Amino acid sequence: MNSILRKIASERGPAKGHQGRPAYAIVVGLAASLVLGLSACTGGGDEKGEATQKAATSSTPASPTSGKIVPTSATASSSDPAGLPKLAFDGDVTTVWNAGASAPSWIQLDLGQPVTISRVRLNVAQDPPGPTMHEISGGPTPDSLTLIGTLDGNTTGGQWLELNQSANNVRYVKIETTKSPSWVAWREIEIYK
Numbered sequence: 001m002n003s004i005l006r007k008i009a010s011e012r013g014p015a016k017g018h019q020g021r022p023a024y025a026i027v028v029g030l031a032a033s034l035v036l037g038l039s040a041c042t043g044g045g046d047e048k049g050e051a052t053q054k055a056a057t058s059s060t061p062a063s064p065t066s067g068k069i070v071p072t073s074a075t076a077s078s079s080d081p082a083g084l085p086k087l088a089f090d091g092d093v094t095t096v097w098n099a100g101a102s103a104p105s106w107i108q109l110d111l112g113q114p115v116t117i118s119r120v121r122l123n124v125a126q127d128p129p130g131p132t133m134h135e136i137s138g139g140p141t142p143d144s145l146t147l148i149g150t151l152d153g154n155t156t157g158g159q160w161l162e163l164n165q166s167a168n169n170v171r172y173v174k175i176e177t178t179k180s181p182s183w184v185a186w187r188e189i190e191i192y193k
Protein backbone atom coordinates (compact mmCIF):
# COMPACT_ATOMS: atom_id res chain seq x y z
CA MET A 1 0.00 0.00 0.00
CA ASN A 2 2.70 2.37 1.01
CA SER A 3 4.71 1.62 -2.05
CA ILE A 4 1.67 2.26 -4.22
CA LEU A 5 1.17 5.62 -2.59
CA ARG A 6 4.79 6.42 -3.06
CA LYS A 7 4.52 5.43 -6.68
CA ILE A 8 1.52 7.66 -7.18
CA ALA A 9 3.29 10.47 -5.43
CA SER A 10 6.37 10.07 -7.56
CA GLU A 11 4.29 9.93 -10.72
CA ARG A 12 2.51 13.05 -9.68
CA GLY A 13 5.73 14.96 -9.36
CA PRO A 14 6.47 15.54 -13.01
CA ALA A 15 2.79 15.63 -13.94
CA LYS A 16 2.29 18.49 -11.53
CA GLY A 17 5.13 20.32 -13.20
CA HIS A 18 3.29 20.02 -16.47
CA GLN A 19 -0.02 21.15 -15.11
CA GLY A 20 1.75 23.99 -13.42
CA ARG A 21 2.37 25.67 -16.72
CA PRO A 22 -1.08 26.96 -17.49
CA ALA A 23 -1.51 28.05 -13.88
CA TYR A 24 1.72 29.96 -14.13
CA ALA A 25 0.57 31.54 -17.37
CA ILE A 26 -2.66 32.64 -15.73
CA VAL A 27 -0.85 34.20 -12.80
CA VAL A 28 1.54 35.95 -15.10
CA GLY A 29 -1.38 37.04 -17.25
CA LEU A 30 -3.10 38.61 -14.30
CA ALA A 31 0.11 40.27 -13.26
CA ALA A 32 0.42 41.62 -16.77
CA SER A 33 -3.06 43.02 -16.60
CA LEU A 34 -2.19 44.72 -13.36
CA VAL A 35 1.02 46.10 -14.78
CA LEU A 36 -0.75 47.31 -17.89
CA GLY A 37 -3.58 48.71 -15.80
CA LEU A 38 -1.08 50.48 -13.63
CA SER A 39 0.74 51.98 -16.57
CA ALA A 40 -2.62 53.11 -17.88
CA CYS A 41 -3.32 54.88 -14.60
CA THR A 42 0.03 56.58 -14.34
CA GLY A 43 -0.22 57.64 -17.97
CA GLY A 44 -3.79 58.81 -17.55
CA GLY A 45 -4.91 61.70 -19.62
CA ASP A 46 -1.67 62.43 -21.38
CA GLU A 47 -0.85 62.73 -25.06
CA LYS A 48 -1.66 59.78 -27.24
CA GLY A 49 -3.37 56.47 -26.72
CA GLU A 50 -7.02 57.47 -26.43
CA ALA A 51 -8.03 53.83 -26.41
CA THR A 52 -5.00 52.77 -24.42
CA GLN A 53 -6.38 53.59 -21.01
CA LYS A 54 -9.66 51.77 -21.39
CA ALA A 55 -8.10 48.97 -23.36
CA ALA A 56 -5.41 48.18 -20.86
CA THR A 57 -7.77 47.78 -17.95
CA SER A 58 -8.40 44.12 -17.41
CA SER A 59 -9.63 42.03 -14.53
CA THR A 60 -11.28 39.20 -16.39
CA PRO A 61 -10.45 35.50 -16.01
CA ALA A 62 -7.54 34.41 -18.15
CA SER A 63 -9.27 31.50 -19.84
CA PRO A 64 -12.61 32.35 -21.43
CA THR A 65 -14.35 29.19 -22.55
CA SER A 66 -16.80 30.46 -25.12
CA GLY A 67 -17.09 32.94 -27.94
CA LYS A 68 -13.71 32.24 -29.42
CA ILE A 69 -13.56 33.02 -33.11
CA VAL A 70 -11.37 30.81 -35.25
CA PRO A 71 -9.61 32.87 -37.93
CA THR A 72 -9.59 31.49 -41.47
CA SER A 73 -6.15 32.79 -42.43
CA ALA A 74 -3.45 35.30 -41.60
CA THR A 75 -0.84 37.42 -43.27
CA ALA A 76 2.18 39.18 -41.82
CA SER A 77 4.73 41.84 -42.61
CA SER A 78 7.30 39.03 -42.72
CA SER A 79 7.64 35.50 -41.41
CA ASP A 80 10.45 33.22 -40.45
CA PRO A 81 10.21 29.97 -42.51
CA ALA A 82 9.73 28.04 -39.26
CA GLY A 83 7.25 30.55 -37.82
CA LEU A 84 4.41 30.95 -40.29
CA PRO A 85 1.39 33.19 -39.50
CA LYS A 86 -1.02 30.26 -39.07
CA LEU A 87 0.95 29.19 -35.99
CA ALA A 88 -0.40 32.25 -34.20
CA PHE A 89 -3.91 30.76 -34.07
CA ASP A 90 -3.46 26.97 -34.03
CA GLY A 91 -4.54 26.68 -30.39
CA ASP A 92 -1.06 25.69 -29.29
CA VAL A 93 1.05 28.07 -27.21
CA THR A 94 4.20 26.07 -28.01
CA THR A 95 4.04 27.03 -31.70
CA VAL A 96 4.95 30.55 -32.72
CA TRP A 97 4.49 33.01 -35.54
CA ASN A 98 7.79 34.82 -35.80
CA ALA A 99 8.32 37.83 -38.03
CA GLY A 100 12.04 37.11 -37.97
CA ALA A 101 12.34 40.87 -37.79
CA SER A 102 12.27 43.70 -35.30
CA ALA A 103 9.51 46.23 -34.70
CA PRO A 104 7.66 47.60 -36.47
CA SER A 105 6.19 44.30 -37.64
CA TRP A 106 2.61 43.09 -37.84
CA ILE A 107 0.33 40.12 -38.25
CA GLN A 108 -3.23 40.33 -39.55
CA LEU A 109 -5.93 37.73 -38.97
CA ASP A 110 -8.90 37.19 -41.27
CA LEU A 111 -11.97 36.16 -39.27
CA GLY A 112 -13.80 35.09 -42.43
CA GLN A 113 -16.71 37.51 -42.02
CA PRO A 114 -17.43 40.79 -40.23
CA VAL A 115 -18.32 40.25 -36.57
CA THR A 116 -18.44 42.15 -33.31
CA ILE A 117 -15.47 41.35 -31.14
CA SER A 118 -15.06 42.13 -27.45
CA ARG A 119 -11.67 40.79 -26.52
CA VAL A 120 -8.25 40.00 -27.94
CA ARG A 121 -5.84 37.80 -26.01
CA LEU A 122 -2.21 37.38 -26.99
CA ASN A 123 0.41 34.99 -25.70
CA VAL A 124 3.79 36.67 -25.83
CA ALA A 125 6.80 35.20 -27.60
CA GLN A 126 9.62 37.53 -26.68
CA ASP A 127 13.29 37.35 -25.73
CA PRO A 128 14.58 39.33 -23.96
CA PRO A 129 11.70 40.64 -21.84
CA GLY A 130 11.19 44.38 -21.79
CA PRO A 131 8.98 47.27 -22.86
CA THR A 132 6.69 46.64 -25.82
CA MET A 133 3.89 48.45 -27.55
CA HIS A 134 1.23 46.74 -29.68
CA GLU A 135 -1.46 48.52 -31.65
CA ILE A 136 -4.54 46.45 -32.34
CA SER A 137 -6.83 47.57 -35.11
CA GLY A 138 -9.77 46.08 -36.93
CA GLY A 139 -12.20 46.64 -39.76
CA PRO A 140 -14.25 45.07 -42.57
CA THR A 141 -11.43 45.24 -45.13
CA PRO A 142 -7.64 45.35 -44.83
CA ASP A 143 -7.55 48.97 -45.96
CA SER A 144 -10.29 50.22 -43.64
CA LEU A 145 -8.82 49.39 -40.25
CA THR A 146 -9.25 51.62 -37.22
CA LEU A 147 -7.40 51.45 -33.91
CA ILE A 148 -9.23 49.38 -31.29
CA GLY A 149 -6.64 49.72 -28.56
CA THR A 150 -2.99 49.76 -27.60
CA LEU A 151 -1.13 47.49 -25.21
CA ASP A 152 1.83 49.26 -23.68
CA GLY A 153 3.94 47.79 -20.89
CA ASN A 154 6.76 45.52 -19.82
CA THR A 155 6.16 42.07 -21.22
CA THR A 156 7.85 38.70 -21.11
CA GLY A 157 7.65 35.40 -23.01
CA GLY A 158 4.71 33.14 -22.14
CA GLN A 159 2.63 35.93 -20.65
CA TRP A 160 -0.98 36.51 -21.76
CA LEU A 161 -1.94 40.05 -22.68
CA GLU A 162 -5.57 41.07 -22.92
CA LEU A 163 -7.36 43.85 -24.69
CA ASN A 164 -10.96 44.16 -23.53
CA GLN A 165 -12.56 46.53 -25.97
CA SER A 166 -15.60 46.01 -28.18
CA ALA A 167 -15.49 46.73 -31.88
CA ASN A 168 -18.06 45.91 -34.53
CA ASN A 169 -17.89 45.16 -38.23
CA VAL A 170 -14.49 43.54 -37.78
CA ARG A 171 -13.34 40.91 -40.26
CA TYR A 172 -9.63 41.74 -40.16
CA VAL A 173 -7.67 42.16 -36.94
CA LYS A 174 -4.18 43.57 -37.23
CA ILE A 175 -1.67 43.53 -34.41
CA GLU A 176 1.24 45.82 -35.11
CA THR A 177 4.15 45.84 -32.71
CA THR A 178 5.72 49.25 -32.78
CA LYS A 179 8.22 48.75 -29.96
CA SER A 180 10.02 45.65 -28.67
CA PRO A 181 13.53 44.59 -27.63
CA SER A 182 12.90 41.27 -29.38
CA TRP A 183 12.00 40.00 -32.81
CA VAL A 184 8.27 40.35 -33.15
CA ALA A 185 6.41 37.08 -32.55
CA TRP A 186 3.30 35.64 -30.91
CA ARG A 187 2.69 32.21 -29.48
CA GLU A 188 -1.05 32.53 -29.82
CA ILE A 189 -3.64 35.17 -30.66
CA GLU A 190 -7.25 34.66 -29.56
CA ILE A 191 -10.21 36.76 -30.68
CA TYR A 192 -13.54 36.61 -28.83
CA LYS A 193 -17.09 37.68 -29.65
Ligand SMILES: [Ca+2]
Pocket residue numbers: 087088089090091092093094095096097187188
Ligand atom coordinates in the same frame (compact mmCIF):
# COMPACT_ATOMS: atom_id res chain seq x y z
CA1 LIG B 1 0.52 28.76 -31.64
